[in-house]
Amino acid sequence: MTTHRPKKIGDLLGRILARHGLSEMTAQMELESAWRRVAGDSLKKRTRVGSLRRGVLEILVDNAALLHELESFRKEELLEQLRDNVTHHRVQSLRFRRS
Numbered sequence: 001m002t003t004h005r006p007k008k009i010g011d012l013l014g015r016i017l018a019r020h021g022l023s024e025m026t027a028q029m030e031l032e033s034a035w036r037r038v039a040g041d042s043l044k045k046r047t048r049v050g051s052l053r054r055g056v057l058e059i060l061v062d063n064a065a066l067l068h069e070l071e072s073f074r075k076e077e078l079l080e081q082l083r084d085n086v087t088h089h090r091v092q093s094l095r096f097r098r099s
Helices: 009-019 023-044 064-085
Strands: 047-053 056-061 093-098
Touching (some): 023 064, 056 064, 064 093
């Protein structure tokens, strides 16, 4: 005789989303929303979220000067804030790239 244990609604929802191909879209939306909160008004107009691969979130930047500023001076601060705002992914590092 098998017993069934209650399942977490989040786990069930994740399976349903994956089955219908929506989990990747939902993941991207969460990352974009978190980036907008973390980046603030000045950065969100000049950057956008790229892809997340192996824990590295790519941020596309509109010019070389901003890329240098983010990479050299703000990377750790932004990464820490992102980690606080992203719940479904593990963002281990940021990579800035010209768009």
